[in-house]
Amino acid sequence: xxxxxxxxxxxxxxxxxxxxxxxxxxxxxxxxxxxxxxxxxxxxxxxxxxxxxxxxxxxxxxxxxxxxxxxxxxxxxxxxxxxxxxxxxxxxxxxxxxxxxxxxxxxxxxxxxxxxxxxxxxxxxxxxxxxxxxxxxxxxxxxxxxxxxxxxxxxxxxxxxxxxxxxxxxxxxxxxxxxxxxxxxxxxxxxxxxxxxxxxxxxxxxxxxxxxxxxxxxxxxxxxxxxxxxxxxxxxxxxxxxxxxxxxxxxxxxx
Amino acid sequence: xxxxxxxxxxxxxxxxxxxxxxxxxxxxxxxxxxxxxxxxxxxxxxxxxxxxxxxxxxxxxxxxxxxxxxxxxxxxxxxxxxxxxxxxxxxxxxxxxxxxxxxxxxxxxxxxxxxxxxxxxxxxxxxxxxxxxxxxxxxxxxxxxxxxxxxxxxxxxxxxxxxxxxxxxxxxxxxxxxxxxxxxxxxxxxxxxxxxxxxxxxxxxxxxxxxxxxxxxxxxxxxxxxxxxxxxxxxxxxxxxxxxxxxxxxxxxxxxxxxxxxxxxxxxxxxxxxxxxxxxxxxxxxxxxxxxxxxxxxxxxxxxxxxxxxxxxxxxxxxxxxxxxxxxxxxxxxxxxxxxxxxxxxxxxxxxxxxxxxxxxxxxxxxxxxxxxxxxxxxxxxxxxxxxxxxxxxxxxxxxxxxxxxxxxxxxxxxxxxxxxxxxxxxxxxxxxx
Numbered sequence: 103x104x105x106x107x108x109x110x111x112x113x114x115x116x117x118x119x120x121x122x123x124x125x126x127x128x129x130x131x132x133x134x135x136x137x138x139x140x141x142x143x144x145x146x147x148x149x150x151x152x153x154x155x156x157x158x159x160x161x162x163x164x165x166x167x168x169x170x171x172x173x174x175x176x177x178x179x180x181x182x183x184x185x186x187x188x189x190x191x192x193x194x195x196x197x198x199x200x201x202x203x204x205x206x207x208x209x210x211x212x213x214x215x216x217x218x219x220x221x222x223x224x225x226x227x228x229x230x231x232x233x234x235x236x237x238x239x240x241x242x243x244x245x246x247x248x249x250x251x252x253x254x255x256x257x258x259x260x261x262x263x264x265x266x267x268x269x270x271x272x273x274x275x276x277x278x279x280x281x282x283x284x285x286x287x288x289x290x291x292x293x294x295x296x297x298x299x300x301x302x303x304x305x306x307x308x309x310x311x312x313x314x315x316x317x318x319x320x321x322x323x324x325x326x327x328x329x330x331x332x333x334x335x336x337x338x339x340x341x342x343x344x345x346x347x348x349x350x351x352x353x354x355x356x357x
Numbered sequence: 358x359x360x361x362x363x364x365x366x367x368x369x370x371x372x373x374x375x376x377x378x379x380x381x382x383x384x385x386x387x388x389x390x391x392x393x394x395x396x397x398x399x400x401x402x403x404x405x406x407x408x409x410x411x412x413x414x415x416x417x418x419x420x421x422x423x424x425x426x427x428x429x430x431x432x433x434x435x436x437x438x439x440x441x442x443x444x445x446x447x448x449x450x451x452x453x454x455x456x457x458x459x460x461x462x463x464x465x466x467x468x469x470x471x472x473x474x475x476x477x478x479x480x481x482x483x484x485x486x487x488x489x490x491x492x493x494x495x496x497x498x499x500x501x502x503x504x505x506x507x508x509x510x511x512x513x514x515x516x517x518x519x520x521x522x523x524x525x526x527x528x529x530x531x532x533x534x535x536x537x538x539x540x541x542x543x544x545x546x547x548x549x550x551x552x553x554x555x556x557x558x559x560x561x562x563x564x565x566x567x568x569x570x571x572x573x574x575x576x577x578x579x580x581x582x583x584x585x586x587x588x589x590x591x592x593x594x595x596x597x598x599x600x601x602x603x604x605x606x607x608x609x610x611x612x613x614x615x616x617x618x619x620x621x622x623x624x625x626x627x628x629x630x631x632x633x634x635x636x637x638x639x640x641x642x643x644x645x646x647x648x649x650x651x652x653x654x655x656x657x658x659x660x661x662x663x664x665x666x667x668x669x670x671x672x673x674x675x676x677x678x679x680x681x682x683x684x685x686x687x688x689x690x691x692x693x694x695x696x697x698x699x700x701x702x703x704x705x706x707x708x709x710x711x712x713x714x715x716x717x718x719x720x721x722x723x724x725x726x727x728x729x730x731x732x733x734x735x736x737x738x739x740x741x742x743x744x745x746x747x748x749x750x751x752x753x754x755x756x757x758x759x760x761x762x763x764x765x766x767x768x769x770x771x772x773x774x775x776x777x778x779x780x781x782x783x784x785x786x787x788x789x790x791x
């Protein structure tokens with residue numbers, strides 16, 4: 103059986119094609135302002151990698167904030183369900199999955215079969231999402247790719263008190279004027295977001311093993327802070343941003 | 358193919374007619390030489406009934422909810438209240454009500470009908486200030502307020518004679534006050550009858566709620582809102598007590614015949630406090646999943662008289678007292694004892710009491726999950742709600758939370774709430790039908 107999952111996120115569209123429980127194709131495309139167009143492009147790319155045609159796919163399921171805007175299927179699951187299924191497929195021992203995406207983050211407690219036991223969502227504040235790191239990277243005049251490794255070079259832990267992305271930026275400007283080294287500021291940014299995420303995850307209940315997915319999981323500075331705050335070593339899958347799409351592809355087998 | 362048979366509630370229109378009659382009676386009371394008074398839905402409305410059969414009330418919370426349902430009118434009221442200087446984070450029913458006075462519009466049409474006196478009880482700080490401000494806004498209406506600070510009821514706490522006396526004596530003093538401000542002689546026979554109607558209404562409504570333990574549930578919560586509301590309007594009104602007797606028979610018949618409120622019932626949930634009144638459509642949305650809300654401690658226990666049984670961990674209706682009151686003192690004591698038992702009072706004392714009652718409801722009503730409304734519009738009923746969530750989770754219940762406001766639509770994010778509902782209902786392994 104061949105299934106596909108399409109995750110229409112706020113910033114990127116991800117597609118995973120699954121054949122007999124094996125990923126045979128995947129693609130990621132910036133969502134831009136036209137989700138439909140981005141979905142079509144991502145799908146084409148994934149089909150190409152899989153070496154199959156769209157007609158070969160038995161079932162497609164969508165997820166993500168823009169799941170209703172893609173043109174391929176009316177079947178969908180929420181990001182919470184998709185993340186749970188995806189992580190359970192990859193790591194059956196994971197009982198807590200933290201998904202930090204571009205504009206939203208969530209923590210999900212999962213049982214050993216991929217069923218959601220509880221979840222918490224940070225949906226009202228940018229300070230717990232990738233958008234926050236992007237904004238802070240701009241303020242530090244580094245790229246999103248650079249800010250994570252940069253933070254690992256910190257010498258001093260500085261507390262950023264602001265709980266809000268807007269106020270945090272103001273606080274960062276103050277630190278810049280105080281000639282604070284960039285690595286220390288980058289560390290403070292990641293420590294701040296980690297603090298918020300852990301606080302949210304506690305609402306869902308933290309149960310080991312803990313995995314982190316979503317685009318922000320690729321940021322080593324954030325993961326380092328998270329490991330410290332959670333006092334454990336979190337699992338980061340190889341392609342953390344594809345786990346939601348993978349979960350949707352798994353859901354497609356069940357619908 | 359539907360899983361269960363369903364059919365409309367036969368008494369639906371009658372419930373609506375009683376509600377309309379109630380608001381009309383209040384608005385037109387002066388035309389017939391009658392008296393108008395205002396107070397909360399929790400107040401001892403049986404007491405002013407002793408002033409005569411032409412005495413009509415306006416209870417504030419259901420009025421605030423009626424305003425909330427009318428989004429444009431609500432916004433007008435809220436902006437008027439805020440422009441006057443009242444803070445936006447105050448009780449939203451209260452702001453709707455004050456705003457209605459300030460713009461001088463009755464949500465059911467015409468100018469806002471000014472009450473002749475205020476008869477209230479102090480259940481939370483908002484309620485006490487609510488009427489103090491009404492008195493002020495309306496130019497100094499006489500106000501009487503009964504303090505309910507007598508603590509929790511059995512089995513959560515021991516109830517001493519002096520605790521009952523504390524409330525009963527305030528009611529006795531209140532009767533003298535009513536005679537003084539209205540110039541009328543108090544009729545004890547009317548009072549006794551009103552007390553009995555109060556006991557009948559609130560005990561019978563609890564029994565109706567118990568019928569919803571059946572699978573499939575004969576009622577769903579959105580409909581229950583239109584039924585329980587009659588007790589919030591005037592529980593001591595014979596019309597309301599008689600209606601609940603009739604309703605009990607119809608709902609029992611639905612249970613006997615297996616008539617469902619939601620024909621594809623698969624998952625049963627309960628909610629908690631007041632819903633966001635302008636967005637009751639979320640209940641219909643949940644039905645697409647086959648999810649039925651079978652009630653809440655709010656719809657059951659705001660007016661329904663239940664007792665928590667600690668030994669059995671059960672939540673059952675309180676039977677009628679063995680006899681009607683025969684003296685004024687006895688009636689006041691019976692009223693005090695009866696209303697101290699109200700389930701919604703208990704959590705003002707400790708959130709654990711509410712958790713225990715809700716967990717018992719989950720057990721007896723075959724509930725799969727709980728939806729807690731972080732209701733920013735009601736400090737009273739939202740107090741301790743995060744503790745309740747933890748308590749229910751500890752007892753193995755599935756719980757989701759959503760933020761909102763019962764009376765101020767500006768604080769409710771419909772899309773986000775629907776998203777949360779989607780995620781929550783998917784955890785039961787059910788899918789939405791198109």
